[in-house]
Amino acid sequence: MPLRIFYDSEFTGLHQSTTLISVGFVSETGAEFYAEFSDYDPNQCDEWIKQNVLAHTRWLQQPGQQAFAIQEGSLSLCYGDKAFITERLTKWLNQFPAIHVWADCLAWDWVLFCELFGGALHIPQHIFYMPFDLATLFQASGLDPSTPRAEFSEMSGGGGHQHNALWDAKVVQACHNKLLNMARK
Numbered sequence: 001m002p003l004r005i006f007y008d009s010e011f012t013g014l015h016q017s018t019t020l021i022s023v024g025f026v027s028e029t030g031a032e033f034y035a036e037f038s039d040y041d042p043n044q045c046d047e048w049i050k051q052n053v054l055a056h057t058r059w060l061q062q063p064g065q066q067a068f069a070i071q072e073g074s075l076s077l078c079y080g081d082k083a084f085i086t087e088r089l090t091k092w093l094n095q096f097p098a099i100h101v102w103a104d105c106l107a108w109d110w111v112l113f114c115e116l117f118g119g120a121l122h123i124p125q126h127i128f129y130m131p132f133d134l135a136t137l138f139q140a141s142g143l144d145p146s147t148p149r150a151e152f153s154e155m156s157g158g159g160g161h162q163h164n165a166l167w168d169a170k171v172v173q174a175c176h177n178k179l180l181n182m183a184r185k
Helices: 047-052 082-093 106-116 134-140 149-153 165-184
Strands: 003-011 020-027 032-037 068-072 075-080 099-103
Touching: 003 106, 003 165, 020 082, 020 106, 020 165, 032 082, 032 165, 075 082, 082 106, 099 106, 099 165, 134 165, 149 165
Parallel strands: 003 099, 032 075
Antiparallel strands: 003 020, 020 032, 068 075
């Protein structure tokens, strides 16, 4: 069975020309990947994005930051432009033979994920071409698809920040696991 990877992205707004600010991935194995994009378009960021997304980034508030990729235990960290991050993300994803991608609500996340690779037809072949999402899983479980995720997962106040892509990916994983456990009972 393919490995599940839980994904979240933060971006500059809900419009066709949006640009990625950050991505976070958490695998079932415990391996994690977090990246911030130096080439996002700051002119697209409204006050909400500045206060709720950019305020929770690690490196974007540091002018002149150079591109880098480092490893902290099971966490791969990366900062740079889209090409640099895509290269590092591809290497990270290649450690898994077959992948199912899960995200909260994929209307934007999946499109932006695919665009990293030049479109949906160019994603790595070991990634299943159909993504999975929590909103549908909530609905299929008889729950409101807009249920607050951090509260449902019991992760609110757990040291992370909503709208940080890595934290949100961890919340997606926790919600997914809780919903599956509920279904088994």
